[in-house]
Amino acid sequence: MFTIEELQEKITHAIGELPVYHEPDGLYQPISYTLGLGGKRLRPLLALISTQLFGGKPEKALPAAIAIEIFHNFTLLHDDIIDQAPLRRGRETVYKKWDINTAILSGDTMFAIAYGELAKSDPEKLPALMKVFTKTAIEVCEGQQYDIDFEKSDDVNIESYINMIRLKTAVLLAASLKIGAIIAGVPEHYAEYIYSFGENIGIAFQLQDDLLDAFGNEALFGKKTGGDIVSNKKTFLYLKALECAGKNETEKLRSLYSNKSQDDHQKIAAVLDIFRQAGIEAYTNTAILEYYNKSMEFLSKLDIDEIALSPLLKLANGMLNRNH
């Protein structure tokens, strides 16, 4: 059995071997720049771990795993245009370093390259792989569109928010695991269990991220906190506060989220104060635990011993900053 570090090594090597150093330079330089930015390579890792978990050879899942990573990076390229994000992993985003047109076209090429890598998988598995990969790609776009829509909408509730993060974040994690399972050749219902595990852990992961964005320790979190509050993002925390806080507090919260000319620090402090009074941290931790427990229920259906499960559990707990 390969360790997480050994699997990561395989992923890094495979990404380094990708045919992304062609002409024209204007198209391929932003692609190799993007893939060279690194990142945790979480999704391909989930795919390889899943294959290994079900007794398959991780090497067989490598093309599909790389396809997922390229797809993920392609969505970041286009999302950064949409979100006007200047930085990604501490470096300039492609649309900033080059321009919007470059980010569009290099992104499109990456999407095609992703399918090209996927197609290197076992031909017998290809139809099933195409199905989950394409369904997921469409869902990720739907999630991004809901995220855009929610910015302008006053009609967002917790249910629609959870559905948005499910589409935007969780389904790709789930699909990575399912793709690994398909390549290992497991029965359909096993592939569905590991998918549902990933979907629930993915939602927990995003809620944890929302929580850390508000209450995290900046040094441990690795980025500045309060970003979601400054950009008026209607996260679980905000929506829960609208449900739970008193009339005065909810009015104040709405006003803080609609007033554009205010000091960022004061705004963050005022919003966090309302969140604290309404006990939002505890509510969010409860929700995270619920999704985490649900994910573990699906995992237990697999009847796989703990030793074999350990790399997956280690990764999942790492995602949630859990030490147990």
Add this chain to the structure above:
Amino acid sequence: MFTIEELQEKITHAIGELPVYHEPDGLYQPISYTLGLGGKRLRPLLALISTQLFGGKPEKALPAAIAIEIFHNFTLLHDDIIDQAPLRRGRETVYKKWDINTAILSGDTMFAIAYGELAKSDPEKLPALMKVFTKTAIEVCEGQQYDIDFEKSDDVNIESYINMIRLKTAVLLAASLKIGAIIAGVPEHYAEYIYSFGENIGIAFQLQDDLLDAFGNEALFGKKTGGDIVSNKKTFLYLKALECAGKNETEKLRSLYSNKSQDDHQKIAAVLDIFRQAGIEAYTNTAILEYYNKSMEFLSKLDIDEIALSPLLKLANGMLNRNH
């Protein structure tokens, strides 16, 4: 054997049945709008005609044909952002009617939907179909990038221009035919012959379009002429004129293409004058005929009788506005 009209009917019906009326509206409305704009549906038609030509059932090629049409429309969505084009088929482009972000994200979704349709093809053929489809998608992006690069470059020659239009336009026509051939189950070298036929006829088609943009009859051409001249596009006509015209004329031509503050009508007239003096219309017609003849050579290698070839020839000659 189905007529062109019958095959077109199948394509129109299949496009009408596509699953593009989902939520969120913000994502899917631009997609159904785009697919509803119509157009000649030339590429899917080539795929169906090719399948039929090689004795296959056109219905079997329908998912792949629709995939090609969706892919083509996706590229238009993103190209219209890049080219800042306000109109497409007489209607507002998506990025104008909605916004850039919508055009990016709806386009991305269309690309995924295209692969989803392709994956409905015979599973045994899927690896080969994926290969040509993905290679072509990447090449189309490369062609678009060269087109962007050439705008700012003084180092474009006829060879690099032909390579650009080959990538941007011809390879997708060629791939449509090859995909039809693969689905009919022809030997590999036959699929290559029909591909090369398409590649050459595609280059002839684009050169014809360049010629009509300069010298066409506006009523017959269906759009205003002189657009390439106004936008300083370094077409075959321009590059050939730089090769053939006298020193004074080439200097004047370069100056006309770099001076930004000039009357469009006067500029068009002056450029056409240089083109006429240098005999560019005849040179271009010769080049078109050369590519046309090359395409016919590849077609003759197929050893297929003229009756079976007639729909393809009719379509190819129609593309080139030829009556013979």
